[in-house]
Amino acid sequence: MLKRYINDMGNSDFEFLASSNKKLCDYFTDLKKIAEKMKKSSKNPEEKEIKKQIESFFIDNLIVSHVFGMFNPFYQDKLREIKTSQENSKLLVNSQLSGLFSWMLGLKARDLLIDKKETINQEFDLHLVTVVNLLMNSYKKTKIKESRGNKINEENIKAIIEVIIEMNRRYLKNFENEQLISLIELRKLINLQNPISNFFNKCIKRITVWDRIVNETIMNILDLTDVEDVEFVFSEIEKQKNKLQSEKELIELKRYYCSISHLFYK
DSSP, rough: HHHHHHHHHHHTTTEEEETTTTEEHHHHHHHHHHHHHHHHHSSSSSSSHHHHHHHHHHHHHOOOOOOOOTTOOHHHHHHHOOOOSSSOOGOOHHHHHHHHHHHHHHHHHHHHHHOOOOHHHHHHHHHHHHHHHHHHTTTSSSSSOOOOOOOOOOHHHHHHHHHHHHHHHHHOOOOSOOOOHHHHHHHOOOOOOOOHHHHHHHHHTTSSOOOOHHHHHHHHTTTTSHHHHHHHHHHHHHHHHHHTEEEEHHHHHHHHHHHOOOOOGO
16 A cells, blocks of 8 residues: 555655545635735735735745645555654654755745845845744744744654655655665756655746746755755754844734734635
8 A cells, every 4th residue: 555655655645634534725725815815905005016926925835835845755555544764753853844844945046036125125034934933933833933933853854854755755756766876967967857846847937936036945955865965954043043034024924924923724
């Protein structure tokens, strides 16, 4: 049963799930509708165009990154009630995977969205820190809690890496050789034609997150199979959070993006 399931994961027509009774593509469509409504009812309709673009991007970033976390293969197993050899509850946590994706997606989009003015850089960074921390710190609650920070222990990091390694094994079309020797070359060879990329390439065209940036971020996430690399990314997130945490605008942004994320569960 599991072997057949894994083989299906290499098929571009494989249907990922958002819950036991809902396809991820349908869930993503619902979230896109929410995003468009939020963009039309911008918190400040008179703000400058560049700020509108930043806000629009991070609404999409929030949604795409949230959905990316659901590609966690152990989480997909759980939804299908498929028993695997993994019983570690840490492997079922999607929030850190979503946070990593959000951070790396934001960094890739930076040059396309902002100019060299310090004030615009500051604006972008405030949104990035807010959205990443929201994703990583359980946004299901009805109230915004103070961020608990992004510092994670070695056990958490090993769990994240195990999830990413399993994503590599299951979602690449050819994974007969399970040694992680030439995954980068293999991904170049198949031109990122794995189910995750196929999913976003089909679903993402009507929102402002560009296919190329998303695909490059997917590749970079799948390369995070080394403890030191994952630690470095989290340390960079923490540095940026500490640098900006005294900014008054962060409180308003937390409330705004939290109001969007609460709609994910209605």
